[in-house]
Amino acid sequence: MTNPRDTTGPGPTKTEHRLDIRAVRRQFPALRQLVHGHPLAYLDNAATTHKPTRVLDILVHHYERDNANVHRGLHTLGVRATEAYEKARARVAQFLGAREAAEIVFTRGTTEAINLVAQSYGRSHLQPGDEVIVTAMEHHANLLPWRRLCTEVGARLRVVPIDAEGGLRVDEFARLLGGKPRLVAVAHAANALGTVNPIAKMIRLAHAVGAVVLVDGALAAAHAPVDVAALDCDFYACSAHKLYGPTGIGALYGKAALLAAMPPWQTGGDMVLAVEDDAIRYAEPPQRFEAGTPPIAEAIAFAHALDWLAELGHERVLAHERALLTHATEELRAVEGVRLVGTTRDKVAVVSFIVEGLHSHDVATILDDAGVAVRAGDQCAQPLMRALGLPDTVRASFAAYNTVDEIDRLVDGVRQARALLG
């Protein structure tokens, strides 16, 4: 296990597993600020990460030099913008392990990617009486599109329960597959718990009964290795902003054959080949699913965020996050009155907890007074909170730039909240 407290080691090399945290932090301007007189300890990375200077710079660079619409203008800037945008698509494809760039559709984010699949694939492939499986730990983004779809087409939504540790009941999943579902939608890692689901196994089991599988990778893409080809998943959705990239851009990976069989979702410019008076010929994927002017600068910056992460060493970042998770888990467990929520062995760097007798928003306010930023509330997973019998939780989530010292400040703040409000 690496020691994230050690920030004085040599810079990263191929064989060196330690991150130079001080050097990493220097690349994040937003981290250099005081909040209520304290250095910001940003522990809300599962909501969104901060962005390195490199990503911020490329946004400005694009608008200053290459700004033009894509896939249209024959002029120089249009060519440059299109090349950079399509290069970004190839970069995202490489990151996710897709076989070809055309399997990547740029979307506004994970939510839009899932809605795209529900509305395009779902409405054209599901029949009344069909079944769709989700899990009890889904974010609303991977639940509500399916609930709506099921209502619209008369399909039935089945929910895989979780166990006391916040792990998926794979036995129940296997049992529900007996209903021959058409589609399975599952989080790679659950935002409210940090649980990493056994998606490779789930995909194998689902494919055996002919179901198509969508994986919500909003959280996992930054915090776990992803290889869509090796997983053999059918759809994988993620957002740049949780991956050190800008907001407003995300990606949907879809197997080429599936995307080819899907009707357009939104219609408009850039997604059509020919508009006759009595017929329309739509573009091939991925253009078919990118109506209108996309977030061009953001897509390019997304690719730069991935480059930044790769140069830092994604594996090294993950090892660092695991060390932070272990430290946070041990320290919070030692605080009287704190109960961890989501304690499976396979987790990403997320710690959810309740402080007995205290409301999560009161805890979060006291932490914020100390400069510690966490998420508090229902974690956009109200059915999960009901299943756990909890009104809400406090959630701390870690990224490449976090330190053991910041986690110690979190734990101090929780102790202080107990002393003051308990």
Place this chain on the structure above:
Amino acid sequence: MPDPHTLYRDTLLDHGKAPRNHAPLAGATHTATVDNPVCGDRILVELTIDGEHVRDARFTIKGCLIATASASLMTEAVTGHPLAEIRRLCAEVEATCDGASAPDADMMGALGALGALAAVREYPARRRCATLPWVALRQALGQGQV
């Protein structure tokens, strides 16, 4: 790390940790339940109105310390008071928590213990917590016999 927490002090802490009138009210004539969609908090305000006066006011809450303190202070402030005065008070408290400008010395004087709620002005994310009971109170007052 000890810091002077500006929100969790004195009156709010006292009423938040040991709320007054935090109980169901048998025979209530006016009630309202309000949710805070941001956090899922929920408050039930129950009143006994006798003619033009609130005779009794109680609340039941699933919520944070700030909402609880605000509800406790509110029920103390309205019990025994005429409806017209309470309606005015609702507007004053909501302006105190959420208004464009901070309450002046006269207003703070008039609010008495309720003036403690002005602390949420420094915590925009928590203003709705403080005003939630008052929204419920206004709704309860707006209703007829239940």
